[in-house]
Amino acid sequence: MRELSSGPGRILVFVYGVFAVAATGRSLVQLGSDADRAPLAYTLSLVAAVIYLVATTCLLLGGRRAWVVAVGSCVVELLGVLSVGTLSYVDTELFPDKTVWSHFGQGYGFLPLVLPFLGLVWLRATRPDATS
């Protein structure tokens, strides 16, 4: 089995790490400064942050269990960005302030939309049964 955090995985870990820090920072600032303004958006920012953290950690850890958790977090991430992305266009009142996933991650160069796909492709290439 290939290391989850080597080769292309090394780039992925770095990108996920950057997003983990960015989303954590954003949600803490939002929740800390003005939590009542957009509770749903800010909570979702925090959820996104946790998911990015989990994904980064699992890629770093490697191994079968980490692989499974990483797949789970990428799927949740994909569903999250798709649903929040859609909702932020359809129901603007629900999101008076932005989250990482608003408008499919527009504020972050749409990377939040691309990232789960990259993650899943990489996890597919490194699935534990593929080479063992």
Next chain:
Amino acid sequence: MTDWLTATILALAGVAAVVGIVLLVRDEPAQDRTFVVLGVVEVAVLVQLVVGAVSLSQTDRDVSGVLFVSYLVGNLLVLPIGAFWSLAERTRAGTGVLLVAVVTVIALQLRLETIWDGSGA
């Protein structure tokens, strides 16, 4: 924000990004001189941290201080962490990490400008 400084960093980071792309295309590992280029960007970013902190203390603009400083600090950490992370693997992937780090610095520069202009989180 100090425009000339942001412009300088953007230009230097642009050069670093081009170097990274050339290395990626040629499938060459990062050279020592690549890290020199990154070092120059890092020095400029360090200057920005100092200048930014001083400007923040003197301005009467409505700038979110915590946010601004956290971006300045994040800005400073991206390249060293990226360089360290890439050194473990001096391959195309390692170069890719460096490129992502440089692009992150560019993105943070643009965000810093927005924050300085007062359009919050």
